[in-house]
Amino acid sequence: MDGYSIKMTIFVFSIIKDTRMKKKIVVLSGAGMSAESGISTFRDTNGLWYNYKVEEVATPEGFAKNPELVLEFYNHRRKELLTVQPNLGHYGLAALEKDFEVEIITQNVDNLHERAGSSSVLHLHGELMKSCSVHNRNRVYDISPDHPEIHLGDKDSHGDQLRPFIVWFGEAVPMIEPAMRIVKSADILVVIGTSLNVYPAAGLLDYVRKRTPVYLIDPNEVKTHHIDIHIIKSGASEGVKQLTALLQKYIDLPDNDKVKAIQTIHP
Ligand code: OAD
Numbered sequence: 368m369d370g371y372s373i374k375m376t377i378f379v380f381s382i383i384k385d386t387r388m389k390k391k392i393v394v395l396s397g398a399g400m401s402a403e404s405g406i407s408t409f410r411d412t413n414g415l416w417y418n419y420k421v422e423e424v425a426t427p428e429g430f431a432k433n434p435e436l437v438l439e440f441y442n443h444r445r446k447e448l449l450t451v452q453p454n455l456g457h458y459g460l461a462a463l464e465k466d467f468e469v470e471i472i473t474q475n476v477d478n479l480h481e482r483a484g485s486s487s488v489l490h491l492h493g494e495l496m497k498s499c500s501v502h503n504r505n506r507v508y509d510i511s512p513d514h515p516e517i518h519l520g521d522k523d524s525h526g527d528q529l530r531p532f533i534v535w536f537g538e539a540v541p542m543i544e545p546a547m548r549i550v551k552s553a554d555i556l557v558v559i560g561t562s563l564n565v566y567p568a569a570g571l572l573d574y575v576r577k578r579t580p581v582y583l584i585d586p587n588e589v590k591t592h593h594i595d596i597h598i599i600k601s602g603a604s605e606g607v608k609q610l611t612a613l614l615q616k617y618i619d620l621p622d623n624d625k626v627k628a629i630q631t632i633h634p
Contacts, residue, residue, distance in 0.1 A: 388619050389466065389467050389468045389619065390467055390468070390554040390555060390617050390618075390619060391467065391468040391469075391470065391552060391553055391554045391555070392463060392467045392468070392469045392470075392553070392554070392555045392556075392557060392614070393469075393470050393471075393472065393549055393550055393552070393553035393555070393556050393557070394460060394469065394470070394471045394472065394473075394556075394557045394558075394559060395472050395473075395474075395550075395556070395557070395558045395559070395561065395568070395571055395572070396471060396472070396473040396474065396475060396480070396558075396559045396560055396561065397473075397474045397475065397559070397560045397561025397562065397563075397568075398414075398474070398475060398560060398561070399559065399560020399561065399585060399586075399602075399603060400456060400457070400473070400475060400479075400480075400559050400560040400603050401451075401454070401457075401475055401477050401479050401560075401603075402560065402602070402603070403454040403455075403456065403602055403603055403604055404451045404452060404453060404454045404457075404477075404479055405447075405450075405451045406447065406448070406451060406477060406479075408560070409562075410562050410564060411587075419440065421536060422536075423436065423437075424436065424437050424440040425437075425533070425535050425536055426535050426536045426537050427535055427537060427538060428537070429535075430530065430535070434519055434528075434530075435519060437530075437531075438516075438517050438518060438519065438530075438531070441495065441517070441531040441533065442515065442516040442517060444476075444495060445495045445496065445510065445515045445516070446515050446516075448477050448478070448495055448496070449512055449515060451477075451479070452479075452482075453479040453480070453482050453483035454479075454603060454604050455603075455604035455607065455608070456559065456584075456602075456603030456604045456606065456607040457479050457480055457482070457483035457485070457603075458483045458484070459604070459607035459608060459610075459611055460480065460483070460485055460607060461480075461483045461484035461485045461486075462484075462611070463611065463614070464484075464485070464486060466614075466618045467555075467614070467617075467618075469485065469486075469487065470487045470489070470549050470553075471485050471487060471488045471489065472489045472491060472546045472549060472550070472571065473488060473489070473490055473491065474491050474492050474561060474565065474568050475490070475492070476490065476492055476493050476494055476495040476533055477495060478494065478495070478496055489542055489545060489546055489549065490542065491534070491540060491542050491543065491546060491568050492533065492534045492540070492568075493531070493532045493533040493534045494532055494533075495510075495531070495532075495533070496509065496510050496512075496515075497509060497510060497532035498510055498517055498521075498529040498530065498531060498532055499529070499530060499531075499532040500523050500525065500527035500528075500529065500530075501527055501528045501529070501530045502525075502527045503525075503527070504532070504538075504541075506523060506525070506527070507532055508523065508529070508532075517529050517530065517531060540567055540568075543567045543568075543571075546568075546571055547571065547574045550571050550572075550574040550575055551574050551575070551576060553575060553576070553579055554579065554617070555579065555580050555581075555582070555614070555617060556572070556575050556579055556580070556581045556582070557581075557582045557583075557584070557610060558572070558581065558582070558583045558584070558585075558589075558596075559583075559584040559585070559603055559606065559607070560584065560585060560603055561585075561589070562589060563589055563590065563591055572591065572593055580597065580617075581593065581595065581596045581597065582596070582597045582598075582599060582610055582613070583596050583597070583598050583599065584599045584601060584603060584606030584607065584610060585598075585600070585606075586600060586601055586602050597613070599613075
């Protein structure tokens with residue numbers, strides 16, 4: 368092969384690589400995703416809602432009544448987050464980006480998907496490592512791991528008290544519409560570690576297009592009216608490993624027609 372042919376072959380292969388169409392996996396994750404990292408779920412035995420009253424620590428009314436208690440609850444959870452690491456489930460989802468377009472919609476307020484390397488993560492219920500103004504939830508600020516607490520009297524530059532950037536019960540879920548659009552665009556939907564108890568997040572499953580394969584990873588039974596679901600009854604780490612093996616059949620190989628078309632241009 369002469370120099371020109373070698374260059375042309377490299378060029379053709381780079382086009383083939385770029386035109387490979389990756390299928391889109393959309394993941395809906397919940398507290399069980401982070402359980403193996405050491406973060407408590409909410410509704411399992413000894414979950415957070417067994418030890419705290421939702422209305423006291425996760426509602427605007429609770430915050431109005433006892434802001435110190437609420438700030439302390441989230442300060443504690445934020446400091447706990449700084450001591451834990453992503454688990455193999457988080458890393459496994461990040462690794463899927465090699466062969467798929469992966470968009471994650473998470474109900475979790477931790478940042479373990481991002482820390483594992485996932486590049487597209489939408490947080491439905493807010494983020495622990497952010498704060499916002501009590502008067503304007505669109506004014507959002509990063510919280511430094513070096514100063515992970517919010518206290519009464521901590522204010523933004525507008526003079527507003529800061530609060531955790533968390534969607535509390537009874538508050539609007541601004542990210543639900545973008546999340547619906549993402550679910551509608553899924554070629555494959557994967558649900559991991561959520562009891563599907565909390566709406567509107569649980570209702571996202573209704574937006575999946577007909578005949579889209581749906582996988583559900585959870586070590587326990589999850590009640591859903593969707594019947595055509597492939598259940599992987601495992602924890603997140605083992606479940607994502609099994610899922611990765613099952614997904615191999617969806618990996619698109621270079622499209623033969625595209626290869627032929629390129630060969631016609633550069634025989
Ligand atoms: P839940 O605590 O309701 O459900 C956790 C799910 O994780 C259950 O189905 C468990 O069986 C499953 N699970 C437990 N261990 C697991 C593991 N190792 N691997 C995989 N799954 C495991 O938590 P969510 O459904 O996420 O909202 O809760 C939804 C929302 O309710 C949360 O975002 C939070 C909470 O109140 C707010 O705070 C606004």
